[in-house]
Amino acid sequence: MTVLCAFALLAIAGLAFDRPRGAEPADPAHGRPKWTLLVAAASLLAASLAGYELMTYRGALAQQPFPSWLAGVRLVPILEIAPPLVHLPEAFPVLAAAFSLVQVALLGAVAYALRGAGLTRALYTVLGAFALLTVGIAFASRGLTSSDLYAYVYDAAYGTAAYHPHTLSVDGPFGLVAHLWSLRMLPAAYGPVWLDLAHALAGAPGHMAQHIFVLRLLSAASFGAVLGALVVLRVPAAFLGLVALDPVLPYQYVADGHNDLFGVALLLWAYVAARRGLLVPALVLAVLAGASKASFALIAPLAFASLGGMRQRIVWGGLAVLGSAAVSLALGGPAYPHAIAEISTIFPTSGEPGGAFVPRLTTLVALALVAAAVIYRRTGWPGAWAFVALGSVPFPWYLGWAFPYLVLDARRAVPFLVFFPLVAFAMTTTYAPTWAWYPLAFAFPVVAALIAYRRWHAVWAKRVSVRSCAGSVPAFEGRLGGG
Secondary structure, three states: OHHHHHHHHHHHHHHHOOOOOOOOOOOOOOEOOOHHHHHHHHHHHHHHHHHHHHHHHHHHHOOEOOOHHHOOOOOEEOOOOOOOOOEOOOHHHHHHHHHHHHHHHHHHHHHHHOOOEOOOHHHHHHHHHHHHHHHHHHHHOOEEOOOHHHHHHHHHHHHHHHHOOEEOOOOOOOHHHHHHOOOEEOOOOEOHHHHHHHHHHHOOOOOHHHHHHHHHHHHHHHHHHHHHHHHHHOOOHHHHHHHHHOOHHHHHHHHOOOOHHHHHHHHHHHHHHHHOOOHHHHHHHHHHHHOOEHHHHHHHHHHHOOOOOHHHHHHHHHHHHHHHHHHHHHHHOOHHHHHHHHHHHHOOHHHOOOOOHHHHHHHHHHHHHHHHHHHOOOOOHHHHHHHHHHOOOOOHHHHHHHHHHHHHHHHHOHHHHHOHHHHHHHHOOOOOOOOOHHHHHHHHHHHHHHHHHHHHHHHHHHHHHHHHHHOOOOOOOOOOOOO
């Protein structure tokens, strides 16, 4: 509940203290990175990922009582079930909090090292090399903080038939999955595009480890596609560096295998195509993204936020939403919305203290941010935290859904990217709350309030100054950045 309140405050701050109109993108940076600091921070970030993955594996083995059916499993998940059933030593959540704080500090150093830096071949090479290193570390991980990767293997085997719940046997080919989900597999809530692709790549009979490798490879390719889109968009060096070097991204989307970057990559490339006037290819990519997960259908209009005319943005954005729904129903049938409805009852956000008010408010704010970006070409980076509310519950891997929104004004997205590990830790359901959880969660609305006050004070002072000195001279004129 505290985290949801924080997201609501940050999102409202993003709406109330939006980018001042008339703020034009800065001239392209041509400075040199602080290479020593950049390489040192990138090396330590890679080391922190290796340490975190080792800690996760040790924590998975230290679960008490250790389930006998996990003995000998190559990838051991930390079970996300009630602490009375499985106990994880308190040292591991504390270590996870420490890792998140260290990673935030290192990402802050990366942002400082790349401030004002130009995009050069040398920078691309360094960032690409470290990104490959962290992806390799993620592939070597043997501990999981989520069991979803095993569910993906099941979903890949069944394809769109996974929309129907199945009873599993511990003696069957999905015996481990049966143990993890109490003998009854939940209906898949993913779109038919992702399910069909996963089925084509990892649906043939084979060893579970092979299927896990293929699905991790798909997530790694999605991560590479995200970085490729950012390179083509020529986002500021700090933005690119923070995405390429953030250890949470390979940990969440490669090691744990969450599939969210697949839709994010499609939307980013749809945005690239739309900026170049390739509207039909952009629409196809946006529709594929929306048909890969229902939440991406809601943010698909962002792909067309760079178009010049308001009517054009609304029409193409609306087509993206309608096309996503049509393709989803055509490929998934009525079983797809039924599966989403069933999952929504299994993970009710309204069950939290305070009821459904905060989650629903945050969802409305996220949708308002999408509408403001498409209709008025206005953005506010604190609101990017609200996009996690478009899911069933605010899981940390949903944070990546904000990337298609952040690129609209990439120069102001650095705070979101720097604090990514801290927020991901506070949102995780793997560890029981510790002394570190509550201070971190309560810090979010405080930081949002300070940022909001600082921006409001500056904007108000400027507006008063302009009105007093220039009379009717227009003070602001809106425009999206885009990098």
